[in-house]
Amino acid sequence: MHSKINNERTEISAVVGRELRLRDILNTQDVGPLLQVLTSGIVQAAAVTDEKGSVLWAKSSPPDTEAVHLSILEDIRQGKTSGPCWKVSPLQHEGEVIGFILLYFHDAANEHFLSPLLGTVSACLSALILNNAKRIMTTEVHSALVDSSFEELLESNRRLSASEQRYRELSEALQSMVDEKTAELKKTFSRMLKQEKLSSIGQLAAGMAHEINNPVGFISSNLNTFAKYMHNLRDMLMFYRGAQGAASSESEPLYSKLKIDFILKDSIDLIQQSSHGVHRIKEIVSNLKDFSHIDDARHISVDLSAELDKALNVLSHKISERSVKVIRSYGSVPQIEGDPADISLAFLNILVNALDSRDRGLVISITTAISGPGVFVTISDNGCGIPAVIQDRIFEPFFSTHETGKGMGMGLTVAYDIVSSLGGDIEVRSEDGKGTAFVITFPITKP
Amino acid sequence: MIEYDEQGKKMVLKLVYYGPAMSGKTKNLLSLHDLIEKKGRGDLMMLDTADDRTIYFDLLPFLIACPSVLKIKIKVYTVPGQVKHDATRKAVLSRADGVAFIADSRLAEMQNNAESFENLEKNLGFVGIDIEKIPLVIQFNKRDLKDIIPEEEVRETWGKTDLPILMASALFGKGVTETFWALLERTYEAIDARIGLNANHGLTRESFLSRILSLSTSNPKS
Numbered sequence: 221m222h223s224k225i226n227n228e229r230t231e232i233s234a235v236v237g238r239e240l241r242l243r244d245i246l247n248t249q250d251v252g253p254l255l256q257v258l259t260s261g262i263v264q265a266a267a268v269t270d271e272k273g274s275v276l277w278a279k280s281s282p283p284d285t286e287a288v289h290l291s292i293l294e295d296i297r298q299g300k301t302s303g304p305c306w307k308v309s310p311l312q313h314e315g316e317v318i319g320f321i322l323l324y325f326h327d328a329a330n331e332h333f334l335s336p337l338l339g340t341v342s343a344c345l346s347a348l349i350l351n352n353a354k355r356i357m358t359t360e361v362h363s364a365l366v367d368s369s370f371e372e373l374l375e376s377n378r379r380l381s382a383s384e385q386r387y388r389e390l391s392e393a394l395q396s397m398v399d400e401k402t403a404e405l406k407k408t409f410s411r412m413l414k415q416e417k418l419s420s421i422g423q424l425a426a427g428m429a430h431e432i433n434n435p436v437g438f439i440s441s442n443l444n445t446f447a448k449y450m451h452n453l454r455d456m457l458m459f460y461r462g463a464q465g466a467a468s469s470e471s472e473p474l475y476s477k478l479k480i481d482f483i484l485k486d487s488i489d490l491i492q493q494s495s496h497g498v499h500r501i502k503e504i505v506s507n508l509k510d511f512s513h514i515d516d517a518r519h520i521s522v523d524l525s526a527e528l529d530k531a532l533n534v535l536s537h538k539i540s541e542r543s544v545k546v547i548r549s550y551g552s553v554p555q556i557e558g559d560p561a562d563i564s565l566a567f568l569n570i571l572v573n574a575l576d577s578r579d580r581g582l583v584i585s586i587t588t589a590i591s592g593p594g595v596f597v598t599i600s601d602n603g604c605g606i607p608a609v610i611q612d613r614i615f616e617p618f619f620s621t622h623e624t625g626k627g628m629g630m631g632l633t634v635a636y637d638i639v640s641s642l643g644g645d646i647e648v649r650s651e652d653g654k655g656t657a658f659v660i661t662f663p664i665t666k667p
Numbered sequence: 668m669i670e671y672d673e674q675g676k677k678m679v680l681k682l683v684y685y686g687p688a689m690s691g692k693t694k695n696l697l698s699l700h701d702l703i704e705k706k707g708r709g710d711l712m713m714l715d716t717a718d719d720r721t722i723y724f725d726l727l728p729f730l731i732a733c734p735s736v737l738k739i740k741i742k743v744y745t746v747p748g749q750v751k752h753d754a755t756r757k758a759v760l761s762r763a764d765g766v767a768f769i770a771d772s773r774l775a776e777m778q779n780n781a782e783s784f785e786n787l788e789k790n791l792g793f794v795g796i797d798i799e800k801i802p803l804v805i806q807f808n809k810r811d812l813k814d815i816i817p818e819e820e821v822r823e824t825w826g827k828t829d830l831p832i833l834m835a836s837a838l839f840g841k842g843v844t845e846t847f848w849a850l851l852e853r854t855y856e857a858i859d860a861r862i863g864l865n866a867n868h869g870l871t872r873e874s875f876l877s878r879i880l881s882l883s884t885s886n887p888k889s
Contacts, residue, residue, distance in 0.1 A: 236724065236759045237669045237681050237742050314728035315709025316740065350712070358714055361724075365754045 236361055242270050242311065242319035245352045246345070248277060255279035258323065258341065262333055265289035265324035268345070271317055289324060307334045309342040313349050321345060410633045429505045436505070440498045447491045454484045521555040524588055524597060524662070527564040531571055538575055547585040553595045556662045558642050566638040569631035570599050570646075570658050577603020577656065594644070595664060600657035606650040614648065669742065669762050671862070676736040680858065681744065682850060683760055686769035687776065687783040688748030691808040694837035695769060695846065696727045696745055702844055703880065707731070724759050731878045734869035741879070743847075748783065753790070760787075761794040765802035765854040767846055772807045772815035772834075802853030804831045806846045811836040844880060851876055 251268055258266040259281040267278035267289075275293060280286040305326065311319040323338055325331075457480070461471075475481075532539065532546060539546060556563075574584050578601065587598045606614060613619045615636040632646075639646050643663045650656040670679040684692040693713070700711045709728035729741040746756040760766075768787060770780040791798045807821050818834055825832045831849040835842025855864065855875045864870045 236744065237679070237726075237762070239670050239679055239740075312709070314712075314726075314740070314742070315707070315730050316728075354712065354714055357726075361714075361755060361758050364758045368754045368757070 236357070236364075238360065240313065240318075240353060240356060242268070242313075242349075243276055245313065245318075245349050245356065246276075250348050250352070251277045251345075252279075254341065254344065258337075262327070262330045263323050263325050263337070265293070265322075266341075267293055267322045267324075268311075269320045269322065271319055273320065276319070292324065293322060307338045309338050311342065311345055311349060313353060318349075407637065410637055413634070432501065432505050436498055436501050440495065440502070443491055443495050443498060447488065447495075450484075450487050450491065457484070519557060519559055522558050522560045522563050523555050524553060524563070524595065525550040527560055528567050528586055528588070528597070531564045531567040534568060535571055535575065542575070542579070542582065544575065545583045547583065549585070549587045551587065551589045553588045553590050554664055556595060556642070556664065558662075559638075562638045563642075566635040566660070567597075567599070569635040570660070572631055573658075574599060574601040574603065574656070577601050577605075590664070593663060594661045597660040597662070598657055599660070600655060602655040605652040605654055606648065606656050607652050608650075611648055611650060615646070668764055668858075677738050677740070678858075678862075679740045679742065680764045680854065681742050681762055682765045682767070682854065683763045684743065684745040684767050684769055685756075685760070685783070685787050686746075686748055687771060687779040688750075690748060690769045690771040690776070690780075690783075691835075691837040692745040692748065692769045693725050695767075695806070695808070695835070695843050696725050696743060698837050698840045698843040699743070699847055700727055702840055703729075707878065724755065729879050731870075731875065733864070735867070737868045737870075739870075741851075750782075750786075753786070756786070757790050757793055760790050760796070763794075763796065763801065764858065765850050766791075766804075767850045768803065768805045769837075770805060770807050772809045772821075773812055774814050774816055777816065800857075802850060802857050804833065804846060804849045804853065806833045806835045806842065808835045808837050808842075810834050810841070811839060848876060848880060851879060 246268070255266045255268070255277060256279055259279040263281070264285070265278065265280045267275050269275050275290065278286065278290060278293070280289045305324060307323045309321050310317045311321060321338070321341055323334060323341070325334065461475070528548070528550070538544075571584070575582070581602075583602050585598075585600050587596075589596050589598075610619075610621070614632050616633065619633075636646050639660055639662070645661045647659040647661070648656065649659065668678070669681050670677065672678075684695055686692050696711055700708070707730050709730070712726045714724055714726070724747060725745040727743045729743070731739040731741070733739065744759050746752070746759045766787065768784060770776075770784075788798050791801065805825060807816070807818075809815065810818075821834075822832060831853070833842050833846045833849060835846055837843050852872065855872050858864055859872070864875065865872075
């Protein structure tokens with residue numbers, strides 16, 4: 221039954237009312253000095269026993285007589301000896317006898333001292349017992365309270381941790397939401413900027429094309445007419461010269477002096493060259509129109525090679541001025557679905573980046589190929605390369621290695637945006653000082 | 668039950684005087700101490716540490732020797748009534764064998780009584796004791812004061828339960844032994860049902876009660 225009760229109650233640590241025995245209440249520090257004092261006077265032996273008479277503490281005088289005294293004590297306990305040489309007094313706690321104090325003296329003549337002495341010692345030990353018991357009970361409850369407060373603290377700490385965790389998760393979610401919105405804003409902004417840029421390029425191109433086409437048109441037409449006039453004039457001159465007779469004519473020295481033969485021949489050449497020039501102007505205007513795709517509908521099938529060529533055409537002035545060697549190795553790749561204006565703008569921006577990578581001896585090679593699920597366009601240069609530390613940042617809006625005022629840092633951002641909006645990707649492979657390759661992937665459009 | 672050692676033939680029971688602050692729990696124990704003969708009881712130990720009021724309860728021990736070798740020790744405790752001393756109340760309440768709930772009869776104290784009783788229910792649950800099964804008596808103390816709840820009203824409210832309801836004025840020693848008697852009766856029945864105090868130890872209910880409540884000759888009631 222006892223053990224059963226214990227098992228039932230194990231979960232409760234704080235129990236007031238534990239039974240205390242004398243050994244629990246008193247200790248050697250309390251009893252020792254008292255016995256010491258007693259045995260240095262008229263008493264030869266003093267002992268404190270538990271409620272069953274087992275000796276807990278004992279002192280003898282002189283010390284080597286302890287064994288003898290203990291054996292006498294044992295005899296008394298078993299009722300074998302008694303007499304005036306012994307005095308015994310019970311010690312009580314909570315109304316119960318929990319031990320005894322025993323005094324032994326050799327000289328029976330001292331007996332009358334012994335009763336008051338025992339009374340004093342007994343009172344002294346009783347006071348000790350009461351105080352110690354109170355202290356023990358107080359300490360027990362106190363530890364129980366501290367334990368339970370500690371449990372409560374642990375519990376509240378656990379709850380705090382949980383709520384902190386919740387708030388941390390919330391704040392992380394908030395952070396990622398902020399990041400998401402920021403990215404979205406950046407994207408929108410760069411797209412807006414790109415459209416702005418594109419539309420201004422387009423407007424400029426349209427305006428220029430219109431303004432240039434008119435004069436170029438009449439120059440071209442006039443040159444054609446002028447060539448016909450020149451032919452007529454030459455034929456007429458030749459006719460007169462033939463009728464007069466070549467050798468006798470007075471006009472011959474003047475003819476020679478004025479180098480009319482040469483003029484007649486060169487005029488035709490000049491007109492032809494001018495016509496070529498005008499034709500070239502027409503071509504440039506047409507390229508510009510093509511590039512800005514003012515006339516094109518959005519999202520059509522796009523020939524990547526053609527768009528690369530258009531971008532190169534737009535940059536031809538820069539390319540020839542800096543004697544850049546351009547190696548084109550276009551593979552046979554399928555057309556992809558997209559906005560041709562966007563795609564050539566993406567190529568243009570990457571090419572501009574490549575053109576800025578080196579002053580002299582720049583070689584740009586462009587390859588297109590089909591591989592697995594995509595079309596790859598690789599634009600590589602032998603320029604200065606992109607340091608590894610900034611490779612992650614080159615597609616960020618407004619990230620630029622140029623000094624402020626020279627370029628906005630939007631070129632590659634716009635290129636990346638265009639390509640990713642078509643489901644593609646741009647990968648950068650660069651070695652510092654050796655060159656950079658942009659590998660642009662477009663997904664193949666399903667037929 | 669604090670301890671039951673069949674070999675050593677000793678049983679230690681715990682009775683607890685529960686109730687709101689200042690309802691007269693300690694006064695009950697002081698009166699019991701004065702009313703009951705010194706023989707068979709220990710002294711009232713008051714643990715009231717001046718600098719730490721969280722540890723604060725009283726203990727009055729009683730001793731009964733059965734016709735068999737069994738010795739029964741009954742420790743009667745009070746709990747601190749103040750709300751903040753809940754941990755001490757739980758520690759005192761754990762392993763209790765019986766509870767006397769000491770209510771303050773003053774009308775102004777009804778709310779405190781109700782709260783304290785709720786607290787008792789909660790804490791009994793906490794220490795794993797079924798309030799339906801533990802011996803429990805209710806005392807309405809301070810009947811000597813004015814502005815108190817009428818007895819009829821108390822009986823009407825509590826009559827639905829089969830709990831003994833006692834009116835008392837601990838300050839004047841009235842109703843104190845009756846409350847203790849009622850608690851002991853119920854406790855005896857509960858313990859007897861569990862371990863057979865009469866059958867195994869020859870301790871009848873009457874002798875159990877009379878051995879404790881051998882009232883002092885100075886009892887003002889006699």
